[in-house]
Amino acid sequence: EQIVRGRAAVLGALEAGRVARVLLHEDAVANWGTATDIRPRETPWDDADYQAIIHRADSTSATVEYTQLPALLEMHEGVAAITRW
Numbered sequence: 001e002q003i004v005r006g007r008a009a010v011l012g013a014l015e016a017g018r019v020a021r022v023l024l025h026e027d028a029v030a031n032w033g034t035a036t037d038i039r040p041r042e043t044p045w046d047d048a049d050y051q052a053i054i055h056r057a058d059s060t061s062a063t064v065e066y067t068q069l070p071a072l073l074e075m076h077e078g079v080a081a082i083t084r085w
Helices: 007-015 048-059 070-075
Strands: 003-005 019-025 063-067 079-083
Touching: 003 007, 007 019, 007 048, 007 079, 019 048, 019 070, 048 063
Parallel strands: 019 063
Antiparallel strands: 003 079, 019 079
8 A cells, every 4th residue: 555645646546546545635625614614615726636536536436535634735735545556
């Protein structure tokens, strides 16, 4: 197992079928907030890449886990993945 970090690296690993699990910061993807705060939340990046990551993960049976780890958002563009091999 290895860890890949950042949008381009994760997309590349997903396209190669190597990803077992995607870790996605909950603020990396635009969303409608939480049950207590339903204001729409914008993303710091274009979230088309994140949507592609989620769809590719689904098509390759990789799991997607959402997290609030601040380092993931600040240092790795909001996404990392754990590879199968």
